[in-house]
Amino acid sequence: MKITNGKDFWAGLMFMAFGLGFMIVANNYAMGTAVRMGPAYFPTVLGGMLAVLGAAIFFRAFVSKMAHPLVVFPFRLWFVVGGLVLGVIAYYTQVPRDGGTVAKVAHELLAGVAIGLLFAAFGPRALWVILVSVVVFGYMLKPLGLVIAAGLLVFGSAWGGHEFKTKEVTILFVLLATFSVYAFVKGLGLPMNIWPGILE
Amino acid sequence: MELFTNLALGFSVALSFQNLFYCFMGVILGTLIGVLPGIGPVATIAMLLPVTFTLNPTSALIMLAGIYYGAQYGGSTTAILVNLPGESASVVTCIDGYQMARKGRAGAALGVSALGSFFAGCVATIVIALFAPPLAEVALKFGPAEYFSLMVLGLIAATVLASGSLVKAIAMVILGLLLGLVGTDVNSGVARFAFGVSELSDGIGFVSVAMGVFGFAEIINNLEQKGSREVFTKKVTGLLPTWQDIKDCTPSVLRGTALGCFLGILPGGGALLASFAAYTLEKKVSKNSAMFGKGAIQGVAAPESANNAGAQTSFIPLLTLGIPSNPVMALMIGAMMIQGIAPGPQVMTERPQLFWGMIASMWLGNLMLVVLNLPLIGMWIKLLTIPYRMLYPAILLFCCVGVYSLSNSPFDVMQTAVFGIVGYIWVKLECEPAPLILGFILGPLMEENLRRAMLLSRGDPLVFFQRPISLTMLLIAAFLLLIVVAPAVRKKRDEAFVEA
Numbered sequence: 001m002k003i004t005n006g007k008d009f010w011a012g013l014m015f016m017a018f019g020l021g022f023m024i025v026a027n028n029y030a031m032g033t034a035v036r037m038g039p040a041y042f043p044t045v046l047g048g049m050l051a052v053l054g055a056a057i058f059f060r061a062f063v064s065k066m067a068h069p070l071v072v073f074p075f076r077l078w079f080v081v082g083g084l085v086l087g088v089i090a091y092y093t094q095v096p097r098d099g100g101t102v103a104k105v106a107h108e109l110l111a112g113v114a115i116g117l118l119f120a121a122f123g124p125r126a127l128w129v130i131l132v133s134v135v136v137f138g139y140m141l142k143p144l145g146l147v148i149a150a151g152l153l154v155f156g157s158a159w160g161g162h163e164f165k166t167k168e169v170t171i172l173f174v175l176l177a178t179f180s181v182y183a184f185v186k187g188l189g190l191p192m193n194i195w196p197g198i199l200e
Numbered sequence: 201m202e203l204f205t206n207l208a209l210g211f212s213v214a215l216s217f218q219n220l221f222y223c224f225m226g227v228i229l230g231t232l233i234g235v236l237p238g239i240g241p242v243a244t245i246a247m248l249l250p251v252t253f254t255l256n257p258t259s260a261l262i263m264l265a266g267i268y269y270g271a272q273y274g275g276s277t278t279a280i281l282v283n284l285p286g287e288s289a290s291v292v293t294c295i296d297g298y299q300m301a302r303k304g305r306a307g308a309a310l311g312v313s314a315l316g317s318f319f320a321g322c323v324a325t326i327v328i329a330l331f332a333p334p335l336a337e338v339a340l341k342f343g344p345a346e347y348f349s350l351m352v353l354g355l356i357a358a359t360v361l362a363s364g365s366l367v368k369a370i371a372m373v374i375l376g377l378l379l380g381l382v383g384t385d386v387n388s389g390v391a392r393f394a395f396g397v398s399e400l401s402d403g404i405g406f407v408s409v410a411m412g413v414f415g416f417a418e419i420i421n422n423l424e425q426k427g428s429r430e431v432f433t434k435k436v437t438g439l440l441p442t443w444q445d446i447k448d449c450t451p452s453v454l455r456g457t458a459l460g461c462f463l464g465i466l467p468g469g470g471a472l473l474a475s476f477a478a479y480t481l482e483k484k485v486s487k488n489s490a491m492f493g494k495g496a497i498q499g500v501a502a503p504e505s506a507n508n509a510g511a512q513t514s515f516i517p518l519l520t521l522g523i524p525s526n527p528v529m530a531l532m533i534g535a536m537m538i539q540g541i542a543p544g545p546q547v548m549t550e551r552p553q554l555f556w557g558m559i560a561s562m563w564l565g566n567l568m569l570v571v572l573n574l575p576l577i578g579m580w581i582k583l584l585t586i587p588y589r590m591l592y593p594a595i596l597l598f599c600c601v602g603v604y605s606l607s608n609s610p611f612d613v614m615q616t617a618v619f620g621i622v623g624y625i626w627v628k629l630e631c632e633p634a635p636l637i638l639g640f641i642l643g644p645l646m647e648e649n650l651r652r653a654m655l656l657s658r659g660d661p662l663v664f665f666q667r668p669i670s671l672t673m674l675l676i677a678a679f680l681l682l683i684v685v686a687p688a689v690r691k692k693r694d695e696a697f698v699e700a
Contacts, residue, residue, distance in 0.1 A: 011629040015371045022378050022393070029390050035659035039385040039392055042647040046378050053371040060367075073628045119617070123624055126423040130596065131416065131617040137600050138613025146601075153600060154593045161423055161589050172590055176597055188251055190605045 005064035006072055012058025019051030076121045083117030090114055112139075129160030145195040146185060147177045207329060210556030214564055219259055223561045226263035227568050230270020234287045235278050235580045237422075237588070239595050241271045241287065243415035245531045246407045247602035249538065257539040258554045262561040264535055265515065268528050269321065269562065272471055272508045273569045276313040277580050280306055280500070289471035289507040292479040296492065296499030303495050311441045312449055312497055313504035314573045320457040320505035321566035324512035327461045328519075328559050332548065336520040339545035344652035345663050349670040349677075351646050354523050356677040357466060358635050360684050369635045372626075376636035379404055380643020387651065399611045406534050407603060408612055409640055410527060412619025413626070413633045415599050419592050420624055441497075449501040452482055456502035460509030465516050470526035474510030475503035512562055519555060520545055523642070527634055530641040 003009050022043050032038025090111040095103045115135065120128040133156030141149040154173045158164055184190045213219060233244045245264050252260035275287030280297035293313065300309040342350070359369035382393040383403030394400040441449070459481060460474040482502040483492045492499050515532075517525045522544035524530040536543045541551065548555045573580070603612045626633055657663035664670050 007629050011368060011371075011631055014625075014629070015375065018375055018378070025393055029385075029392060030388065033659065034654055034661070037387075037647075037651050037654065039388045039390045042650065043378060043381050043392065046374050046381075050371060050374045050378065053367055053374065057365075057367055057371065073625070115614075119621060122621055123420070123628075124424055127420045127621065127624055130420060130423075131620050134416070134596065134600055134617045134620070135610075135614055137597075138604060138610035138617075141604060141610070150597055153597055157593045157596050158589065161592070163589055168590065169593075172593060176594055180597065180601060184601055184605075188254075190250075190601070191608060192601075192605075 003061050003070055004068075005061045005066050006068045006070035008057050008061035008064055008066075008068075009070065010072060012054050012056070012061060015054030015057060016051050017054075019047045019049070019054055021047075023047035023051065073123050079117045079121035083114050083121065086110060086114035086117065126160045130157045133157045133160070141192060143197060145193045145197070146180055147194055148196065150177045150180055203329060206333075206552070206556050207560065209552060210558075210560030213258060213553045213557030214262070214560035218256075219262055219557065219561060220564070222255070222259040222263040223266050223565050224568055226266020227270035227273075227565045227572065229263075230267040230272075231274035231569065231572055231580065232583070233267070234271035234274020234276075234290075235583055236274075236586075236591060237278055237282070237284045239591075240414065240418070241268045242410055242527050242531065243418070243595075243599060244271075245528060245535075246411045246415070247599055249407055249531070249535055250602055250605040252535055253538060257536070257541055257551075258557050260535060260539060261532065261554065261558055262565075264532060265558060265562060266565045268471075269508060269511045269565060270569060272504075272511050273314060273317055273573050274580065275507075276317070276500075276504050277310060277573070277577065278584060280309045280313070281581060282584055289475045289511070290504075291472075292475050292503045293500055295479070296494075296496050299493070299495035300497065300500065305495065305497075308441050308445055308497065309500050310577060311574065312445060312501050314570055315441070316449065316453045316456065316501045316505040317508040318566050318570045319453055320460060320509040321512060321569075322563060323457050324461055324464070324509040325559060325563045325566070327509075327513055328516055328562070329556075331465075332516050332520050332555075332559075335516065336545040336548045339521050342521075342545075342669070343667070344649040344656065345667050345670045346673070348646060348649040348653055349664055349673040350521065350523060351642050351649070353673040353677040353680075354517075354525065355635070355638060355642065356680055358525070358638050360680045364630055364632055366684055368631050372631050372633070372636040373639040376639025377643040377646065379409070379636075380640040381647065386644075386648070399609070399615075403644075404640075405603075405606060405612050405615060406530070406641065407606055408615040409619050410531060410637060411599055411603060412616040413623035413637070414527070415595070416616065416620030417623030417627055417633075419595065420620070421627060422588065423592070445497055448497055452486070452498040452502040453505045455481060455485070456505035457509045460506030461513045463506070464510035464513030464525075466525065470514040470528070471507040471511040472526075475507040478502040478506030508566075515558075515562075518543060519547060519558075522547075524638060527637040530637055533641060 026040040026043040026047060029040035030038035031040045031044070090107065093107065093110075095107045116128075116132050119131050119135075122128070133153050136156065137149045137153040140152060151173055154176060155169060158169045158172070181194055185192055185194055214223065229244065230241065233239045233241065244267055248264065248267070252264065255263070271287045272289060275285060275290035276293050276297065278287075279285050279290040279293035280301050283294050283298035285291040285294055297309045297313070300306065355373050359366060359373055380403075382400060384391050384401050391401040456478040459478050463474040463477055464470055479499060479502060482498050483489050486492070486496070486498050488496060488498075514525045514529055517523050518529045518532055522533070522542070524533050533543050541547060541554070599616075600613055603616050604610070606612050623633060653663055654661070664674060
């Protein structure tokens with residue numbers, strides 16, 4: 001047996017994993033009967049269908065006439081392992097609500113690194129650099145304000161592309177930050193602070 | 201005539217200062233994102249959804265609709281001048297449009313596509329006004345069994361018409377249905393698949409899925425493939441087509457419009473499919489088919505009319521049945537729900553201002569678009585000289601602000617980033633995300649109608665085959681599946697998608 005179509009191979013595995021995963025989790029809910037369906041009924045049926053289709057795609061990978069290599073995109077296994085390990089540690093070391101600020105920040109950094117590693121495990125550099133910038137923007141918008149968060153996003157994502165010209169990106173940042181402040185906060189009245197919360 | 205009183209009502213709504221303003225904003229934005237490659241109507245509408253909270257429902261929907269058909273106009277400009285589809289529905293316009301531009305006939309190509317689109321837009325508006333009311337009347341008689349079968353038909357049609365592997369498309373639909381079920385079950389109150397995350401008990405955000413899969417994944421794919429583009433930014437002259445051009449194009453525009461109107465109504469249809477089909481048809485029937493691919497003006501006129509007609513008539517299933525036929529319409533359902541309107545046949549009777557106002561605004565919007573696109577073409581061409589490396593950080597920022605303001609929480613931004621990765625993986629594995637989005641929006645509706653139908657029939661699944669309308673729809677769905685599996689059609693279908 002030889003895998004001829006790498007894309008079908010991975011897609012089949014993915015669909016099977018999703019299908020079985022939904023079925024297993026749905027097992028925790030009430031099944032009900034065909035007349036009075038419980039919350040588990042529909043997802044279990046769909047999960048089963050998905051797993052079967054996934055299996056069909058998986059086996060097609062061995063007989064397919066279309067040839068695709070098994071390595072479809074860059075994948076770094078150690079990043080996944082590291083991210084999962086850190087994620088589990090972060091899950092079990094949650095700081096209680098009344099915990100110290102240092103402990104809280106340290107815990108959040110740990111969680112952030114875990115997430116970052118998981119993002120960085122797939123695809124080209126552009127993918128993880130851009131998506132990590134996006135996540136950083138999301139979590140920094142409230143504490144640092146729109147201008148600084150936008151700066152992090154613009155510089156971060158521009159660095160993820162092919163060409164990075166500091167002067168050009170700086171001009172872009174100034175234009176975008178001004179536009180966002182006037183259009184989103186002043187114009188549309190979205191509830192966001194412009195500068196870090198401490199300053200206002 | 202009831203039609204005229206209805207249309208008069210529509211125009212009185214659409215001509216109010218506020219609605220005119222939002223229609224104008226919609227078509228300007230639509231043209232803008234249509235011209236700019238790398239951002240499509242799905243990401244834009246998703247980005248603007250939070251903004252529409254504050255508007256009244258009619259203005260909000262008028263603006264969002266304007267973005268969709270406006271993008272069809274803008275997309276052709278980029279296709280003709282840069283040989284890049286500014287919008288996915290103008291992929292086929294690149295073939296002949298760019299060749300015309302290289303021969304120095306860019307002006308004629310732009311002129312024909314704008315005028316053809318305008319004609320198609322006018323016809324499509326009339327088609328909606330004529331066909332939507334009777335369809336809504338039929339839909340009012342639908343019970344849960346009919347709705348369930350209709351959704352099955354819609355989803356099957358979406359997979360049949362998608363490009364690529366049929367099995368993968370069906371798997372994506374089912375995955376979408378499953379993802380749509382995440383969150384609190386309305387009947388039992390159980391938070392399904394939430395894993396204790398409180399944000400997930402409200403379900404996965406639709407905007408996050410759409411923006412991650414279509415917006416972020418698209419940007420990353422664009423960055424991955426470096427390519428140089430040659431832009432014809434020199435003065436574009438001779439926008440008005442010559443008499444000979446008009447004579448050459450008229451039949452193509454008529455055929456494109458008819459095909460577009462028809463394909464737009466089909467579940468799974470819309471602008472993209474219409475433009476592909478129109479180009480293929482035109483190549484078959486045209487007298488100078490040898491010229492196709494070398495700058496045939498018919499090869500621009502037909503798909504451009506078809507995509508605009510299809511974009512507009514795809515509102516028919518949305519407004520009459522409450523069923524989205526493509527991802528943009530799925531977002532429109534989201535917009536209606538934000539405003540507290542349940543999409544379905546009752547919209548027309550309960551909110552005639554909204555329904556007829558939107559239809560009238562489409563005609564006005566098309567008029568604005570011709571004015572925007574023909575004399576102001578120079579301004580849009582200037583935009584094309586902005587390099588992509590300056591554009592994508594801006595797109596990302598606007599997307600992020602939009603997602604964040606959905607519920608003012610970083611969780612949504614995180615969720616979108618996760619779907620960005622997942623979307624990237626799907627593209628690489630050749631799994632089309634469009635069917636998934638339809639499944640995602642229909643998941644809860646489908647479960648609800650299945651439950652009701654089974655409750656009413658006391659658990660007898662034969663109910664779907666005993667009711668005539670339901671049976672018809674299931675038969676059509678089965679027939680669609682059968683013809684795709686048939687080898688001859690399969691080959692044709694592959695060819696049609698490869699040609700573009």
